[in-house]
Amino acid sequence: MVASPRNPTSADATDALEPVLTVDSPLWMVSRAPCLNALVVALQRHRQALDAGLGGERLQFSRAEVAQARGEFGDMIRHGERDLHLLANLLAEHFLGAVQRRSVVIGEIERTRERFTLTVDVTEAEVIGSTDIDLGNRVLARLAIADQRGWLRAGLISNVVEYEADAPNPFSVYRLLTRIKAEEEIWNKVADEIFELDQLVLKDKQLRHLGRYVKDVFGVKVVVGTVEDAERLHAALQALQFGDAQLAARQVPVDDEHRALRFIEVKNYLDHNSRKRSGWTAMKSVVAWGGRTFEVQVQPLSNFLHERERLTRESHTSFKSTRERVRDEIAARNPLFGFYRALLRWLFVDPTTEPPVQEGVEVVLVD
Numbered sequence: 001m002v003a004s005p006r007n008p009t010s011a012d013a014t015d016a017l018e019p020v021l022t023v024d025s026p027l028w029m030v031s032r033a034p035c036l037n038a039l040v041v042a043l044q045r046h047r048q049a050l051d052a053g054l055g056g057e058r059l060q061f062s063r064a065e066v067a068q069a070r071g072e073f074g075d076m077i078r079h080g081e082r083d084l085h086l087l088a089n090l091l092a093e094h095f096l097g098a099v100q101r102r103s104v105v106i107g108e109i110e111r112t113r114e115r116f117t118l119t120v121d122v123t124e125a126e127v128i129g130s131t132d133i134d135l136g137n138r139v140l141a142r143l144a145i146a147d148q149r150g151w152l153r154a155g156l157i158s159n160v161v162e163y164e165a166d167a168p169n170p171f172s173v174y175r176l177l178t179r180i181k182a183e184e185e186i187w188n189k190v191a192d193e194i195f196e197l198d199q200l201v202l203k204d205k206q207l208r209h210l211g212r213y214v215k216d217v218f219g220v221k222v223v224v225g226t227v228e229d230a231e232r233l234h235a236a237l238q239a240l241q242f243g244d245a246q247l248a249a250r251q252v253p254v255d256d257e258h259r260a261l262r263f264i265e266v267k268n269y270l271d272h273n274s275r276k277r278s279g280w281t282a283m284k285s286v287v288a289w290g291g292r293t294f295e296v297q298v299q300p301l302s303n304f305l306h307e308r309e310r311l312t313r314e315s316h317t318s319f320k321s322t323r324e325r326v327r328d329e330i331a332a333r334n335p336l337f338g339f340y341r342a343l344l345r346w347l348f349v350d351p352t353t354e355p356p357v358q359e360g361v362e363v364v365l366v367d
Contacts, residue, residue, distance in 0.1 A: 033072035035065050044194050047336060050361075059343075060364045066347050078131055081180055083292055084218040085128045085161065086250055088178045090242055091220065092163040095173050095233070099163040101127060105136045106157040109145060115157065118143065122161070132159045132180050171233050172225035174301055179219040188327065191341045195334070219295040223304045227270050227281070230298045234283045237296065238263060253290070261287040261296070270300075280307065 046059060092099045105118045120139045127135070136159030145152040163176040224230050240261060244254045252258050265286040282299040299307075331338030335358075342356035343363065355363035 033069075033076055035069040036072040036076070039066070039069045040190060040194060043190070043340065047194055047340065050336065057360055058362045058364065060366060061347060063351065063365060063367055066351070066365075070348050080218050080292060081131050082128055083290055084178055084180065084220070084294065086252055087289055087294065088161070088163060088176060088220055089124055089128070089250065090246060090252075091222070092176050093246065094240065094242070095171050095222070095236075096163060096165040096169055096176065098166040099176075100166060102162045102164065103127075103135055103139050104160045104162055105139045106159070107140055107143070107154040108157050110153045110155055112152070116154075127161050132161065132178075135159055135161075171236060172229040173233065174223045174225070177221045177223070179221060188341060188344075190344050191337065192327075194340060195330070195337050218292070219297065221282075221297045221299060221304075223299055223301055225301055227300050230270055230283050230300055234266075234285070234298050237261060237285075237298070257288075258290045261289050263287050264293065 101122050101124060103120050103122045105120070106115060107118060108115050118139060120142075122135065130138070133156065136156045139159070140154055140156055143154060145154055161178045165173060165175065222233060224233055238261070242259050244259075247254045247258055263285055267284045269280060269282050269284060281303040282297045285296045287294050287296055327337075327341070331341065339356060339358040339361070343358075346353065346355050346363075347365075351365055355365065
């Protein structure tokens with residue numbers, strides 16, 4: 001156990017408070033990471049005990065177990081990214097045939113805040129063997145920027161891997177892209193999980209419209225010619241079966257979980273009446289593949305180009321600030337949520353400083 005209450009509850013109460021991690025949760029994969037799972041479950045139990053008035057005034061953490069939990073979280077993200085790129089390569093092979101893989105990096109010059117896009121050809125091995133952040137940083141490391149005052153440093157804003165068709169194909173697919181929305185703030189993710197932030201937002205009428213800002217999904221986008229092409233490709237994805245030889249060639253387990261996509265949710269934003277107010281158009285689905293969940297978007301080319309044109313600094317900053325506003329509003333209504341965010345940031349980022357303070361809770365970090 002990573003965290004333990006000073007005043008333990010009775011067996012019956014503890015059983016009643018036992019958390020359950022499911023595939024509907026952004027952190028459902030922690031069930032395969034023992035130390036991270038223990039941290040989340042212990043904190044969930046502590047939070048529920050406090051809410052129920054059952055004690056739990058002392059929180060004690062082991063430095064070694066917290067370090068291992070953080071490592072397991074990083075492994076979880078890396079394995080998720082690897083599975084995302086394996087799926088993308090299988091889809092590209094099936095629908096596009098021969099492809100050109102490119103890392104499309106958006107960078108920002110630190111001194112001037114100017115943004116630029118850099119495109120570099122990459123191999124399948126490079127894509128599968130690296131995280132998107134590592135790949136983007138390696139691409140940026142090849143770049144030298146200077147002005148009249150000297151050399152300038154550039155930081156990574158985002159990195160997208162694109163698979164572009166080398167020739168026309170029967171489904172009019174122009175390109176396929178992978179997108180990873182996994183942010184680096186581990187403490188926010190774990191706090192979101194413990195307090196079931198997605199459910200809190202959906203239940204709160206004033207916050208429900210902000211639900212899209214707190215989702216965390218590995219995503220694939222497929223760009224096709226027209227709305228009709230999008231509908232046709234979506235139907236093909238639902239009927240898709242990967243061959244055993246295809247899976248084995250990439251060392252993917254040959255089983256039913258990997259042979260097909262299992263559609264969990266489908267939202268059709270292709271019709272004029274169902275499109276979002278921004279004009280965004282796509283067939284948007286959540287699928288299960290290989291024991292993980294992925295978001296799959298099928299989007300007409302004209303709308304994709306319009307969306308990319310609008311991807312400005314302002315829209316990126318607005319998205320991030322709105323996501324933080326959701327958390328801040330929940331923290332204002334539930335101070336314990338704010339304390340847990342501060343607590344997890346302290347644990348994962350800088351445990352050498354003083355721990356956060358919450359009335360009625362003592363935080364202890366031991367060797």
